[in-house]
Amino acid sequence: xxxxxxxxxxxxxxxxxxxxxxxxxxxxxxxxxxxxxxxxxxxxxxxxxxxxxxxxxxxxxxxxxxxxxxxxxxxxxxxxxxxxxxxxxxxxxxxxxxxxxxxxxxxxxxxxxxxxxxxxxxxxxxxxxxxxxxxxxxxxxxxxxxxxxxxxxxxxxxxxxxxxxxxxxxxxxxxxxxxxxxxxxxxxxxxxxxxxxxxxxxxxxxxxxxxxxxxxxxxxxxxxxxxxxxxxxxxxxxxxxxxxxxxxxxxxxxxxxxxxxxxxxxxxxxxxxxxxxxxxxxxxxxxxxxxxxxxxxxxxxxxxxxxxxxxxxxx
Amino acid sequence: xxxxxxxxxxxxxxxxxxxxxxxxxxxxxxxxxxxxxxxxxxxxxxxxxxxxxxxxxxxxxxxxxxxxxxxxxxxxxxxxxxxxxxxxxxxxxxxxxxxxxxxxxxxxxxxxxxxxxxxxxxxxxxxxxxxxxxxxxxxxxxxxxxxxxxxxxxxxxxxxxxxxxxxxxxxxxxxxxxxxxxxxxxxxxxxxxxxxxxxxxxxxxxxxxxxxxxxxxxxxxxxxxxxxxxxxxxxxxxxxxxxxxxxxxxxxxxxxxxxxxxxxxxxxxxxxxxxxxxxxxxxxxxxxxxxxxxxxxxxxxxxxxxxxxxxxxxxxxxxxxxxxxxxxxxxxxxxxxxxxxxxxxxxxxxxxxxxxx
Amino acid sequence: xxxxxxxxxxxxxxxxxxxxxxxxxxxxxxxxxxxxxxxxxxxxxxxxxxxxxxxxxxxxxxxxxxxxxxxxxxxxxxxxxxxxxxxxxxxxxxxxxxxxxxxxxxxxxxxxxxxxxxxxxxxxxxxxxxxxxxxxxxxxxxxxxxxxxxxxxxxxxxxxxxxxxxxxxxxxxxxxxxxxxxxxxxxxxxxxxxxxxxxxxxxxxxxxxxxxxxxxxxxxxxxxxxxxxxxxxxxxxxxxxxxxxxxxxxxxxxxxxxxxxxxxxxxxxxxxxxxxxxxxx
Numbered sequence: 001x002x003x004x005x006x007x008x009x010x011x012x013x014x015x016x017x018x019x020x021x022x023x024x025x026x027x028x029x030x031x032x033x034x035x036x037x038x039x040x041x042x043x044x045x046x047x048x049x050x051x052x053x054x055x056x057x058x059x060x061x062x063x064x065x066x067x068x069x070x071x072x073x074x075x076x077x078x079x080x081x082x083x084x085x086x087x088x089x090x091x092x093x094x095x096x097x098x099x100x101x102x103x104x105x106x107x108x109x110x111x112x113x114x115x116x117x118x119x120x121x122x123x124x125x126x127x128x129x130x131x132x133x134x135x136x137x138x139x140x141x142x143x144x145x146x147x148x149x150x151x152x153x154x155x156x157x158x159x160x161x162x163x164x165x166x167x168x169x170x171x172x173x174x175x176x177x178x179x180x181x182x183x184x185x186x187x188x189x190x191x192x193x194x195x196x197x198x199x200x201x202x203x204x205x206x207x208x209x210x211x212x213x214x215x216x217x218x219x220x221x222x223x224x225x226x227x228x229x230x231x232x233x234x235x236x237x238x239x240x241x242x243x244x245x246x247x248x249x250x251x252x253x254x255x256x257x258x259x260x261x262x263x264x265x266x267x268x269x270x271x272x273x274x275x276x277x278x279x280x281x282x283x284x285x286x287x288x289x290x291x292x293x294x295x296x297x298x299x300x301x302x303x304x305x306x307x308x309x310x311x312x313x314x315x
Numbered sequence: 316x317x318x319x320x321x322x323x324x325x326x327x328x329x330x331x332x333x334x335x336x337x338x339x340x341x342x343x344x345x346x347x348x349x350x351x352x353x354x355x356x357x358x359x360x361x362x363x364x365x366x367x368x369x370x371x372x373x374x375x376x377x378x379x380x381x382x383x384x385x386x387x388x389x390x391x392x393x394x395x396x397x398x399x400x401x402x403x404x405x406x407x408x409x410x411x412x413x414x415x416x417x418x419x420x421x422x423x424x425x426x427x428x429x430x431x432x433x434x435x436x437x438x439x440x441x442x443x444x445x446x447x448x449x450x451x452x453x454x455x456x457x458x459x460x461x462x463x464x465x466x467x468x469x470x471x472x473x474x475x476x477x478x479x480x481x482x483x484x485x486x487x488x489x490x491x492x493x494x495x496x497x498x499x500x501x502x503x504x505x506x507x508x509x510x511x512x513x514x515x516x517x518x519x520x521x522x523x524x525x526x527x528x529x530x531x532x533x534x535x536x537x538x539x540x541x542x543x544x545x546x547x548x549x550x551x552x553x554x555x556x557x558x559x560x561x562x563x564x565x566x567x568x569x570x571x572x573x574x575x576x577x578x579x580x581x582x583x584x585x586x587x588x589x590x591x592x593x594x595x596x597x598x599x600x601x602x603x604x605x606x607x608x609x610x611x612x613x614x615x616x617x618x619x620x621x622x623x624x625x626x627x628x629x630x631x632x633x634x635x636x637x638x639x640x641x642x643x644x645x646x647x648x649x650x651x652x653x654x655x656x657x658x659x660x661x662x663x664x665x666x667x668x669x670x671x672x
Numbered sequence: 673x674x675x676x677x678x679x680x681x682x683x684x685x686x687x688x689x690x691x692x693x694x695x696x697x698x699x700x701x702x703x704x705x706x707x708x709x710x711x712x713x714x715x716x717x718x719x720x721x722x723x724x725x726x727x728x729x730x731x732x733x734x735x736x737x738x739x740x741x742x743x744x745x746x747x748x749x750x751x752x753x754x755x756x757x758x759x760x761x762x763x764x765x766x767x768x769x770x771x772x773x774x775x776x777x778x779x780x781x782x783x784x785x786x787x788x789x790x791x792x793x794x795x796x797x798x799x800x801x802x803x804x805x806x807x808x809x810x811x812x813x814x815x816x817x818x819x820x821x822x823x824x825x826x827x828x829x830x831x832x833x834x835x836x837x838x839x840x841x842x843x844x845x846x847x848x849x850x851x852x853x854x855x856x857x858x859x860x861x862x863x864x865x866x867x868x869x870x871x872x873x874x875x876x877x878x879x880x881x882x883x884x885x886x887x888x889x890x891x892x893x894x895x896x897x898x899x900x901x902x903x904x905x906x907x908x909x910x911x912x913x914x915x916x917x918x919x920x921x922x923x924x925x926x927x928x929x930x931x932x933x934x935x936x937x938x939x940x941x942x943x944x945x946x947x948x949x950x951x952x953x
Contacts, residue, residue: 030647032457037647038554058646062556115347120365120455136453204346206369206378208590210558210645226595229753235574235587236379266645268560269368270347382677385725395725395766396681431936432676432921439673539930543950570925573677573918577726584677584725589926596926597916597952600752605915605929605952615928615952623931 004052004102007167008074011100012047015072021098024072025063026050033124034110038063050074052167054126057107057149059262061085061216064092071097074167076104078151078260080160081293082216085256088299091219094162101163103171105129106144106152107261111270113147151261151274154179161294179259180282186275198243204269205242211273214266217253224248250276255284255300258293318514319486319497320506321477326484327359329500330410336499337408337445340374342367351409360411362479365455366637370416370566371409372423375440378563382436383584387577397584402436408445408496414469414476415460415635417448419566421472422635425628426569445496448473452517454524457638459651462528464631467521468514478514485510529654531632534625541662542622543614551653552610554646559590561616561640561648567633570596591615617653676921679723679768680708685743687763692828696794697759698735698747701769712772714738715779716801717912717940720771721920722746722758730754731917731935734772735797737804739811744769747797747831773920774939777802777884777910785880788819790895792866792887796822796831798912799886803839812844816880821873823850823866823891827859848873867894870902877904884910896943909943913953929953 012024028039028049036055040063041047052074060073061082071092075083080101086092113133114121123134129144145153154177159170189197209225212218225233225245233248234241259281263273284290288301321329333339334354341360342349349364351371383397420441427437451458451467460466470476474493478485485506488494534542562568572589576582589596592612598604606612624633634650641649659668686700699722703709712720714734721729730752736745750759761767777798787806791799799822806815820839824830830849840847840861850862850869862869866887875881883904885895892911899909915927915934922936930949932938941949 031649031652032641032647035647040553063553111347118363119453122456206559206563208559208563209593210556210560213556213558214645226593234576235572236576236585237587238379266556266558268564268643268645387726395768397679397723397725397768399675399678426923426925429922432923433673434923435673435675435677538948540948540950543930569923571918572926573729573924575726575728582726586924589924591925599914599916600755611952618930619928623928627931 004168005050008050008052008100008102009047011165011167012041012050012072012074013044015098016041016044016047021070021072023069024050024074024098024100025060026074026100027052027056027058027060030055033121034108034113052102054106054108054131054144055110055124057152057261057265058214059216059260062214062262064097065216065219066091067096069096072100073097074100074102075160075163076102077155077157077159077161078104078258080162081157081258082260084162084293084296085258085300086216087296089256094296098165099160099163101160101166103160103166103168104152104155104158105171106148106155106158107265108144108147109149109152110265112149149261149265150182150272151259151264153177154181155259157258157291157294162296180278182275183279183282186279198275199239201272201275202239202242202246205246205271206269207237207242207245208268210266210268211246211263211271212249214262215253216260216262217256218249224252246273246276250280253277254280255288255290255302256292257281258291317488318506318510319488319502320504320510321484321486321502323482323484325502325504329502330354330359331357333408333410333496333500337406337496339408339410340371341410351411354410362411362449365451365453366413366416366639368639368643369564370419370637370639371412372416372419372566374407374409375420375444376423376427376437376569378588379585380436380587381583381585382573384581385575385584386581388580399435400583403439403443406443406445407440408447410447411449411477412446412473413451413637414448414465414467414471414473415458415463415637416566417446417472418460418465418469418635419472419637420446422567422630422633423569425630445474445492446472447493447496448476450476450478450518450521452479452521452524454521454526455638455642456526457641458525458636459527459529459638460636461522461525462531463634463636465635466518467525468518478517480513480517485514527638527651529634529636529651530658531621531625531654533658534621534632537622537660537662539618539622539626542657542660543618545657545660545662545667546665547656547660547667548614549610551648551656552613555592555609555613555648556646557592557594557609557612558645559588559592560643560645562590562592563588564639564643566635566637566639567620572596591619613648617650617657620650621654621657677770677919679721679729679770680712681705681766682744682769684761684763684765684767687761690747690831690833691794692826695750696747696831697750698745698831699758700736700743700745701767702743704766709742709744712744712769714744714772715776716805717776717798718772718774719798719920719939720744720746720769720773721917722748722754723768723770724754724757724761725768727754727757729770729918729920730758731773731914731920733798733801733912733939735800737801737808739805739808747794747800749794770920774935775937777912777940782882783814785815785882786817786819786875787815788874788881788883789821790866790870790874790883790885790887791820791822792891793824793829794831795886795888795912799884800832800835802884803845807839807842807845817846817875818844819846819848819873819875821848821850821866821869823852823864823869823887825852826854827851827856846873865894866891867898870895870898874899874902877902877908879905879908882908882910884912886912906943906947911941911943911946912939913941913946914939915953
């Protein structure tokens with residue numbers, strides 16, 4: 001990953017010095033293992049802080065919403081798809097951006113890794129496809145593939161779809177992965193089982209809205225949960241209100257979600273928020289042959305209308 | 316110093332006995348993490364934890380709490396008259412509170428129990444509760460309690476401190492409430508006097524296992540406006556997504572919202588935790604928002620904990636060094652580095668001497 | 673322990689539509705339990721939380737004066753969810769009030785001084801309370817000259833019109849009622865913005881003269897330099913602030929400006945105090 005980091009720094013310094021952009025948005029090393037922090041560089045000096053490794057799972061498109069000026073941005077596959085979605089939805093203009101594309105080999109699942117060890121992890125290092133995890137009195141090396149975040153393990157768009165320059169050679173896309181395998185279990189449940197499953201899934205939600213706020217799609221000036229006139233959703237920990245939030249948010253992302261996993265990564269309670277969005281992604285693929293953010297020229301299926309729409313009600 | 320010796324079996328027996336007089340809460344493993352829960356009959360706390368994911372604040376101050384009920388039925392005599400809901404039914408005990416979390420209660424008390432007003436719900440729950448602490452032997456890398464007013468064996472806010480030494484436990488009563496918990500639990504064996512020096516050793520070892528710290532000595536010397544106008548807020552807030560994680564996991568965050576919920580002809584007035592990170596928190600009905608952009612909200616959180624509280628109460632910072640906000644922040648905003656920046660900020664030269672923890 | 677969140681039950685006794693656009697109504701409340709009226713002992717400048725079960729609460733300055741007995745009055749601008757509902761309520765309806773909350777104007781300091789009241793728009797409610805209190809025969813001798821500068825957009829937008837005209841007739845208070853503009857040929861008072869009228873009519877500042885200023889931010893912004901020019905010390909300029917509030921007693925945490933809560937440490941602050949506080953209001 002050091003070669004990616006060096007290249008990102010080199011490009012960032014160049015575009016900043018040439019005045020092509022006013023800032024470059026990327027990641028810098030965080031203060032905890034498996035945690036990098038979104039960061040913006042405005043000078044060659046601050047560009048030196050930029051890094052790249054397998055802990056850059058947050059989606060940087062989230063930091064572009066309604067930004068003014070010329071911006072450089074480091075983008076892995078999913079980030080670039082959300083940049084495309086942002087451009088389509090007029091949240092940023094393509095010509096404002098200098099996209100530093102990073103072909104991605106997947107990000108680590110910090111929850112999975114933490115749960116593998118009884119005591120605190122103090123250091124996580126990577127070398128090629130090997131990850132070494134160290135804590136008080138233990139040190140283990142594992143292959144990166146088995147530690148990948150679930151969305152990364154089934155990702156078929158690791159290469160950026162839109163970029164101005166690449167920070168590394170394009171990688172081979174994963175083939176023969178069943179993107180929606182995780183859904184089979186829930187899909188086969190009875191209605192009652194599903195109800196109980198989701199109830200348990202969301203039982204620890206504290207309504208901090210980290211999932212929503214980490215999501216580049218959730219840029220509404222006032223989210224429906226925050227509306228007071230009319231107030232659509234109660235504000236308490238009532239399970240119905242909690243479920244309403246998660247389900248409606250998922251539907252609001254239908255046909256727009258790139259399965260970047262930022263919601264799950266951000267959740268402080270380790271809730272598998274993607275269980276909802278993933279199902280809608282599958283529906284969009286099956287119903288409309290659609291995957292979000294692959295082209296600047298096509299609008300998502302749920303915000304387009306065609307005269308040959310197969311449904312009667314809309315005509 | 317009086318110390319009671321308890322072996323593993325008597326510890327469990329004592330907790331079980333205590334349940335006859337108290338609703339006993341303790342850490343249990345839920346999915347991947349430990350959380351405080353009401354212990355059912357014969358259920359024991361799981362003491363194999365560093366700290367719980369969420370602090371025990373919700374036992375005294377639930378995330379959603381009903382304050383009043385009301386009727387909207389015009390034919391009733393009590394139409395539209397608020398009726399208070401009693402929130403405390405019996406004594407409670409929280410077993411296994413870490414000293415950092417224990418210190419949070421006296422800190423929060425300064426807000427809820429003032430000479431002018433008592434928040435009856437909080438005060439009643441607090442007064443009905445016995446805090447049975449568990450000393451830390453094994454600190455996390457994000458713990459900085461020793462520079463935040465307490466330590467792994469800290470006693471402030473506790474009624475009893477329990478120290479684990481392998482399969483043996485020592486209980487140190489701190490208050491009369493603590494004495495009566497020990498009595499109810501039936502723990503009577505006084506430890507030999509030699510144990511005291513052993514505990515001192517454990518304490519010293521635990522303190523030295525804490526590797527991170529904050530500097531707070533110079534926060535008082537600066538004016539509110541100097542720190543408020545410091546140049547670093549916007550940069551520090553860049554990654555912030557304005558979620559409520561830091562405030563909800565924090566044992567010392569106390570802000571709440573009040574909401575009415577009506578179902579048919581009756582309803583409740585309740586309060587819910589709120590967060591200064593949310594734009595709605597300060598949004599005026601007119602549309603004006605005094606903290607309209609995200610860095611202003613991040614600044615409010617840190618200014619509150621590390622300056623406004625410091626100036627208002629002259630009793631340290633509104634942070635106990637538990638490290639939860641550091642561990643759980645989705646975007647790695649680290650109170651240690653922000654605290655050190657604030658502490659070392661030199662308003663005359665507009666620079667921070669320290670840049671990280 | 674007294675539950676500070678428990679409202680006193682009250683009955684709406686009278687509703688007066690104050691302004692031509694009907695956006696402001698004055699509600700006169702009577703306590704259901706007469707003993708509550710004694711507990712609600714207040715001074716001008718304080719506020720109450722009007723509490724409507726099912727809707728919520730809203731902090732509103734008390735418009736009546738402690739010299740008026742048997743009721744309390746609030747003038748409410750229709751803006752959000754609670755106030756809109758309140759505007760649709762009827763005489764006889766039951767609701768709740770909590771209070772009195774916040775600090776009043778500093779009446780001990782103001783005693784023996786010249787007082788100039790400067791108000792704009794609908795922020796005249798606690799100022800009405802103050803005028804009624806000061807003009808009370810028991811109190812008038814405690815103050816030297818009293819000036820009132822009160823402005824609204826148009827004649828129809830002035831609050832308490834009958835009282836204003838009555839005060840204008842008196843010789844123990846100098847009324848300067850002004851409007852931004854009007855077509856009404858019978859308009860007999862002033863025309864012009866509050867800052868301009870202040871410049872023309874306000875007495876010069878000295879240590880025995882205090883200005884109480886309440887109004888929209890824009891009025892305050894342009895009035896302050898006028899008072900500076902007139903020689904008012906910032907210790908002698910008293911203002912009343914608003915912020916989003918819930919508990920009203922300094923506990924829920926949202927209305928702070930620096931370390932002070934608008935609800936409990938305010939809403940009344942001197943300009944000197946505000947100069948040392950963040951501009952978060």
